[in-house]
Amino acid sequence: MxxxxxxxxxxxxxxxxxxxxxxxxxxxxxxxxxxxxxxxxxxxxxxxxxxxxxxxxxxxxxxxxxxxxxxxxxxxxxxxxxxxxxxxxxxxxxxxxxxxxxxxxSPTQLSAAFRAWRIPRGITVSTSVMLRFLPLVATEATAVLDAMRLRGLTGLRAMLRHPILAIERFTVPLIASSLRVGEDLAASAMLRGLGSPHRPTSMTPPxxxxxxxxxxxxxxxxxxxxxxxxxxxx
Known part of the structure; x- marks a missing residue:
């Protein structure tokens, strides 16, 4: 920011x-x-x-x-x-x-703007979680590619020789890490009171x-x- x-x-x-x-x-x-x-x-x-x-x-x-x-x-x-x-x-x-x-x-500022517009809570929460989830998934994907590169599992030759295996080696760790990231975000959302029926306040209202x-x-x-x-x- x-x-x-x-x-x-x-x-x-x-x-x-x-x-x-x-x-x-x-x-x-x-x-x-x-x-x-x-x-x-x-x-x-x-x-x-x-x-x-x-x-x-x-x-x-x-x-x-x-x-x-x-x-x-x-x-x-x-x-x-x-x-x-x-x-x-x-x-x-x-x-x-x-x-x-x-x-x-930030997702917090966007949520405050949506609340100021009286946008339904479902749209506000979904958008905030998406904005927090996508950058973390991109970071996890980079980490998986780095790990594959260290093991010599990336490159055009590996992709042409075993395309299904190369995709599997990338997607399975990424799915596992994405599930872990989703659980962490869910716990963070509960601590922030996103599921509370009360209207949250903002430190810096728009x-x-x-x-x-x-x-x-x-x-x-x-x-x-x-x-x-x-x-x-x-």
């Missing part, structure tokens, strides 16, 4: 929904540049320099495949690649904004502030500029 104060979790959730709806709509091509600027700006704000560099490069390469390559060499296969690239750069812009939400919002208002103005300006400067729907 970044040390500097950030946006309210509800602001970030609304931004993800708004950007996703804008770029994935029928005329969403006009909002891609604005969404990319927003995603890169959020990455720079949280000092995620790798994302701030990789995201524009990926969107630029996808845009080149989508618009430039079919014009240089028309071909049905290239047309299919262009269509996939155009959808990919839309998803990349929406994902770039969503990664800011994931990287800067509140809209000046940063959220400034962010809303920036998003509105980018959306207005995209509409005014765009020649038409894309």
């Amino acid at each position: 970044p040390s500097r104060p950030g946006l309210d979790p509800r602001t970030k959730i609304i931004a993800v929904i708004a950007v996703s709806a804008a770029v994935m709509s029928a005329g969403g091509g006009r909002f891609i540049a604005a969404g990319l600027l927003l995603a890169v700006g959020l990455a720079v704000w949280e000092r995620a320099w790798r994302r701030a560099v990789v995201l524009p490069l990926f969107v630029g390469a996808s845009a080149a495949l989508a618009f430039w390559v079919p014009l240089v060499r028309p071909h049905p296969a290239l047309g299919a690649v262009a269509t996939g690239s155009f959808l990919g750069l839309r998803f990349a812009v929406a994902l770039g904004v969503g990664m800011h939400l994931i990287a800067t919002t 509140r809209f502030g000046g940063r959220d208002a400034t962010f809303a103005l920036v998003v509105a300006a980018l959306a207005a500029g995209s509409v005014l400067l765009s020649p038409g729907p894309a």
